[in-house]
Amino acid sequence: MxxxxxxxxxxxxxxxxxxxxxxxxxxxxxxxxxxxxxxxxxxxxxxxxxxxxxxxxxxxxxxxxxxxxxxxxxxxxxxxxxxxxxxxxxxxxxxxxxxKPIFSTGKDLDSYENKWAEENVLDNMNIKEIMKLVQSLPDGYRTVFNLYVFEGMNHREIGEMLEISENTSKSQLHKAREILKKKILQTI
Amino acid sequence: MALDFEKLLKEKMDEASLNELIPGWDTEIHWHGLAQKLQTKKKPIFLPAWSYAAALLVAVLCCWFYLTQSTNEQTKIKKVTVIAPQTPNKIIVETGKPTMVTVKKETLIVKEIQRKQSVLVKINKDYDVVKDTGMVLSLDNITENKQEPSVDKSNMHSLSTEQKIPVIAINKSRQHAVNILDIENEDRQFMISKGPAAGSSSQILERMQFLITPQKVIVANAGPYPLEVLFGK
CATH class of the missing domain: 1.10.1740.10 (RNA polymerase sigma factor, region 2, helix turn helix motif)
Known part of the structure; x- marks a missing residue:
């Protein structure tokens, strides 16, 4: 051919x-x-x-x-x-x-928490709901979370890519996890 | 370390299909848009013909302007013979004592005091190529003395491949010399000599014209008599 x-x-x-x-x-x-x-x-x-x-x-x-x-x-x-x-x-x-700047102060987090609607537990969630869960994270948290969880990058790589320190990357991931856990638990 | 719920999240995301997420998604429409974008070739930039002509015209004008300016500059230099007020109009150069003088585009005249003989010294553009310091030049062929000079051909110095200046065999013990060293361009050094063969008191040994500015020259008197250096004609 x-x-x-x-x-x-x-x-x-x-x-x-x-x-x-x-x-x-x-x-x-x-x-x-x-x-x-x-x-x-x-x-x-x-x-x-x-x-x-x-x-x-x-x-x-x-x-x-x-x-x-x-x-x-x-x-x-x-x-x-x-x-x-x-x-x-x-x-x-x-x-x-x-x-806009990806990383901002915690204001996004407050507004985000107020916007959040009820969700099912992750296991029972369909893709739309999971996507909604991820999408509702503030930009900075979501970006680090995506890179770490879905792209499998480590904090050093994330730091280099986003031009932030490793510690910032860690703290953003931590906050993202906190929000997600909180929201998942709320739905139980 | 990724948590369990993150692993689960990733698995679910990997397994997800786009139609499940966006039911109305039409691959064909989106591909069509992308394919059109991919097939659009960038058109090479062709400048209109007049732009080339304009560029050529500008280039010609620039050359013409440059050449005209150069010619004017030369003409100007040739005409300037007035003594610059800030420069001394007379310097006596003692025998064997090089003296630095500053001149401005005017003609430098070196007189041999004892003989009352005027020596008009100009730096000629043609000699710009001369690198050979201490070269002995004599221009008997332009003097009033029609006597055929004896030429030592072994000492011929080339200014270019076609132009050669005859060098007269001179009894060095009787030689008067004016060394002019252009210290702005140290590779240009001229030694104008007058020997017995060029004995006429009114003889002009050398004509040179300053074409480069500013002029700082060293007049070195290698002869037995002091020299009088005048500025202007």
Whole structure:
């Protein structure tokens, strides 16, 4: 099968798809997009609460991914997702930075606590509710929580990425946990 | 360390599907928008033809302006012969004592006191290339003395590949010399000599013109007689 062929299936090797994407093959691009669109949109919604904003970030992220795919080296299963995740996380952080400072005082926390509605226990929660739970965290707490819990980064990496100290990262995570626990317990 | 509820949270999030979260999500529409954006190629920037012409015109004008200015400057220098009021108009250079004088674009005249002979000294642009310090120059070919000078060809010094100045074999014991060292440009040093072959009292040994400013020169009298240095003509 030539690189410019349009015959792809869902079982097509990801490495081959990447190769074709490097040749600007729209079919390969579409297949990769469809494969990761869901996970990446969920990721965007975790960071950027607003649906329209999250959609915009998703599109910008994929655009950046396809435009820079020439610099990407395929290292096996999972490498595309890892690279895409990295791009999308950066896009989300960049979006949040543009909108307003991510890290602010505890005022957000107070307002957040007043806004919180009743939720079920985590086990019984569906994805919408879990998303709502995460989304309702203040920006700073949510960002650190997302990076630590979902992206699996440590505090040093988070500190470097967000240009904050490790201690700030730890304290933001701690506060995020406190809020989440409190809210989960409230629902029991 | 991640807590249990965080692990559970992550698992749930990983397993989640977009349709569950956003029921109306249409992949095709979103892909279409992205595909259009991806296919839009950046148009190369072509400047209109007149802009190249304008740039060329500006370049030509700049060159013309530069050349005109240079010519004017040369003309100006040639015409300036008035003694600058702030400079002394006369300095006596004792034998063997180099004297530094400051001049401003005017002609420097060095007179040999004993013989009452005027020596007009100018720095010629053509000699800017001369690096050979202490070079002995004689311009008998431009003097009134039509006598064919004896030329020592072994001492020929090149100013350029095509231009050669004949150097006269001089009895050095009788040589009068004016060393002019331009201390602003120390690699330019001229030694103008007058030997027995150029014996005419009215003879102009060398014409040089100062083309560089400011002028600080050292007049070194290597001859047996003191020299009188005048500024202006």
């Amino acid at each position: 030539g690189l410019n062929s349009y015959e792809f299936s869902n079982n097509t090797d990801e490495g081959y798809l990447v190769k074709c994407c490097k040749n600007n093959n729209p079919a390969a691009q579409k297949l990769l997009y469809k494969k990761y669109e869901g996970a990446m949109m969920i990721l965007c919604l975790r960071y950027v609460v607003d649906y329209e904003d999250a959609k915009e970030v998703l599109m910008d992220g994929f655009y950046s991914f396809f435009k820079n795919i020439g610099r990407f080296s395929y290292l096996g299963e999972g490498s595309v997702k890892a690279w895409l995740t990295k791009i999308l996380v950066n896009q989300c952080l960049s979006f949040l930075r543009k909108r």
